[in-house]
Amino acid sequence: MSPSTSISRFVALLVQLLPLAPAVSASLDIVPGATWTAAGTNKHIQAHGTGLFETDGVYYIIGENHTAGASFQSINCYSSTNLLDWTFENELLTLQSSGDLGPSRIVERPKVIYNDNTKQYVMWMHIDDSSYAEARAGVATSASVCGDYTYLNASQPLGFQSRDLGLFKDTDGTGYLLTEDRENGLRIDRLSADYLTVESNVHLFTADYEAPAVYKTGDTYFMFASQLTGWSANDNKYTTATNLSGPWSDWADFAPAGSDTYDSQTSFVADINGLVMYMGDRWVSTDLAASTYIWLPLTISGTTASLTTSSPWTPSVADGTWTPVSATTTYGSKSNGTLSGSAVSLSCSGCSAEIVGYLGGPDNGTLTFSEVAFSSAGENTVQISYGNGDSTQRYCAVSVNGVTHVVAFLPSGGPQSLSTSVLNAVVNEGANNVISFGAFEGGYCPDIAGIVIS
Ligand SMILES: *[C@@H]1O[C@H](CO)[C@@H](O)[C@H](O)[C@H]1NC(C)=O
Ligand SMILES: *[C@@H]1O[C@H](CO)[C@@H](O)[C@H](O)[C@H]1NC(C)=O
Ligand SMILES: *[C@@H]1O[C@H](CO)[C@@H](O)[C@H](O)[C@H]1NC(C)=O
Ligand SMILES: *[C@@H]1O[C@H](CO)[C@@H](O)[C@H](O)[C@H]1NC(C)=O
Ligand SMILES: *[C@@H]1O[C@H](CO)[C@@H](O)[C@H](O)[C@H]1NC(C)=O
Numbered sequence: 001m002s003p004s005t006s007i008s009r010f011v012a013l014l015v016q017l018l019p020l021a022p023a024v025s026a027s028l029d030i031v032p033g034a035t036w037t038a039a040g041t042n043k044h045i046q047a048h049g050t051g052l053f054e055t056d057g058v059y060y061i062i063g064e065n066h067t068a069g070a071s072f073q074s075i076n077c078y079s080s081t082n083l084l085d086w087t088f089e090n091e092l093l094t095l096q097s098s099g100d101l102g103p104s105r106i107v108e109r110p111k112v113i114y115n116d117n118t119k120q121y122v123m124w125m126h127i128d129d130s131s132y133a134e135a136r137a138g139v140a141t142s143a144s145v146c147g148d149y150t151y152l153n154a155s156q157p158l159g160f161q162s163r164d165l166g167l168f169k170d171t172d173g174t175g176y177l178l179t180e181d182r183e184n185g186l187r188i189d190r191l192s193a194d195y196l197t198v199e200s201n202v203h204l205f206t207a208d209y210e211a212p213a214v215y216k217t218g219d220t221y222f223m224f225a226s227q228l229t230g231w232s233a234n235d236n237k238y239t240t241a242t243n244l245s246g247p248w249s250d251w252a253d254f255a256p257a258g259s260d261t262y263d264s265q266t267s268f269v270a271d272i273n274g275l276v277m278y279m280g281d282r283w284v285s286t287d288l289a290a291s292t293y294i295w296l297p298l299t300i301s302g303t304t305a306s307l308t309t310s311s312p313w314t315p316s317v318a319d320g321t322w323t324p325v326s327a328t329t330t331y332g333s334k335s336n337g338t339l340s341g342s343a344v345s346l347s348c349s350g351c352s353a354e355i356v357g358y359l360g361g362p363d364n365g366t367l368t369f370s371e372v373a374f375s376s377a378g379e380n381t382v383q384i385s386y387g388n389g390d391s392t393q394r395y396c397a398v399s400v401n402g403v404t405h406v407v408a409f410l411p412s413g414g415p416q417s418l419s420t421s422v423l424n425a426v427v428n429e430g431a432n433n434v435i436s437f438g439a440f441e442g443g444y445c446p447d448i449a450g451i452v453i454s
Contacts, residue, residue, distance in 0.1 A: 026378035027454040035421035040088030042406040049109040052270040066288035072107040077146040111167040122195040127154040135161035157198035168214035178212035215269040231285035233260035262310035264294035274320030341365040357447040360439030373431035388446035389415035396445035400425040409446040
C-alpha cells in the first residue's frame with residue numbers, strides 16, 4: 001500500500017465517521033425596500049418605473065432618474081450579471097433645453113425591446129407635461145441597449161390618451177404597446193414591424209388599470225396591472241388569456257389581499273432563466289428619489305400567479321431558482337461594536353434601544369465590528385440597519401477586511417426610524433471578519449443600529 005493510498009483511505013474513513021457539514025455557499029440577497037447603492041454613482045439606484053433587459057448574460061435595468069423630483073432628469077441604465085451588484089452605465093436620454101425632454105416634463109416608465117429586423121433597440125415611454133394633460137407615448141431608438149438613444153416623437157396612439165405604458169415582445173417577434181387610456185381603459189396595441197408606430201388595437205380592458213406588464217409562459221399570457229390610486233399602493237391584479245385579443249379571465253389578486261402588493265406598484269415582470277421576478281416600485285411621493293425597489297419571486301402555476309413573501313431572498317441567476325433568507329445573525333452597534341472618534345451610543349426609542357451616532361464627520365467617528373462570522377467565503381450580503389433624519393442621502397465608507405465600499409443611506413423618515421441599506425462584499429469564512437464604518441469624504445454617516453448577516 002503506497003502512502004498516498006493509505007492517506008486517501010484515512011480521509012475516506014474520516015468522511016464516513018464525521019457528520020457531513022451542509023454545503024453552504026455565500027448568501028447574496030435581494031432585500032426589498034432597502035437602499036441599493038450603485039457602483040459608478042455610489043448613490044441609490046435611480047431607475048424607477050424600470051424594465052429589465054437581458055443580453056449575453058448581462059442584465060440591464062432602464063428607468064427614471066428622480067434625484068431632483070418628478071420632472072424629467074434622465075433615463076438611466078445600470079448593468080449586473082447577478083441581479084445584485086448594479087453598475088451605472090449610461091444616461092440613455094438626457095435633459096434637453098426644450099421639447100418633450102425639456103425642463104419640467106414628465107418622462108415615465110421607459111421600456112425597451114429589441115427589433116430583430118432593424119437591429120435596433122426601441123424604447124417607448126410616457127411623455128407628458130407637468131399637469132399630465134398631454135397623455136402621449138414617445139419612442140426612441142439606439143443601436144445598443146445601454147447606448148445613447150435618439151428620441152423620435154410622441155403621439156396619442158390611435159388617437160387615444162396614453163399614460164402608464166409597458167411593452168411586450170411576443171415569441172413570434174410581434175411587438176405590443178400596453179397603454180392606459182384614462183377615458184376608456186387599458187389597451188393592448190400592436191406595433192408596426194419596426195416597432196416605431198402603433199398599428200391597431202388588439203384588446204381594451206374597460207376596467208380601471210394602469211402600470212401594465214405582460215409575461216408569457218407556454219401559451220398563456222399574464223397581464224399584471226395596478227388600480228388607479230396615484231402614488232399610493234393598492235392590491236395589484238392579474239388576468240390571463242391564451243390570445244392577447246382575449247378572452248381574458250377575471251382580474252384577481254396575486255399578492256395577499258390588503259398587502260397593497262407588499263406596498264408596491266407593478267413595473268415589470270422578468271424571466272431570469274425560469275425564475276419569474278415581479279419588479280415593483282414602492283413610491284415615496286414626497287421624495288421620489290427615495291422610492292425603493294420591491295423585487296420578489298413570483299410563483300406561476302398553470303394560470304395562477306402569486307407572491308407569498310416580501311422578505312429578503314436569494315436568487316440564483318444561473319439555474320433560475322431562489323431560496324428564502326432563513327438564518328440571520330444580528331450584531332448590535334452598542335453591544336457588539338467598538339466606537340472611536342466622535343462616535344457615541346445614543347438612546348433610540350424607535351429601535352431596540354441601541355444606535356450609534358456621530359459616525360464619520362470631521363472627527364471621523366468609527367464603529368467597528370471585529371468578529372463577524374460568515375459560514376463561507378465569497379461575496380455576501382450585509383444588511384445595515386440605520387436611521388437618517390436628513391432629507392437627502394447620507395454616505396459612509398464601510399471597510400470589510402480592509403476593502404472600502406461606499407454605501408448610500410436614503411432618508412429614513414427620522415434619525416430613530418430605521419431603514420435598511422445593503423452592502424455586498426467579499427468576506428472570509430469564519431469569525432475573523434472586520435467590518436468598520438467611517439467617514440466618506442468627511443461627511444457624517446447615518447446613525448447605525450447594527451448589521452444583519454445572512
Ligand atoms: C440624475 O439626475 C441628477 C439631477 O437631478 C443628476 O445630477 C444625475 O447626474 C442624473 N444621473 C444619474 C445617473 O443619477
Ligand atoms: C415617429 O417617427 C417614426 C420614425 O421616423 C415614424 O415612422 C413615425 O411615423 C413617427 N410618428 C409620428 C407620430 O410622428
Ligand atoms: C387571436 O384572436 C384573434 C381575434 O379573435 C384572431 O384573429 C387570432 O387568429 C387569434 N390568434 C390565435 C393565435 O389564435
Ligand atoms: C453581541 O453582544 C452580546 C452582549 O455581549 C452577546 O450576548 C452576543 O452574543 C453578541 N452577538 C454576536 C452575534 O456576537
Ligand atoms: C476614519 O477612520 C478609519 C478607522 O480608523 C480609517 O480607516 C479611515 O481612513 C478614516 N477616514 C477618514 C476620512 O479620516
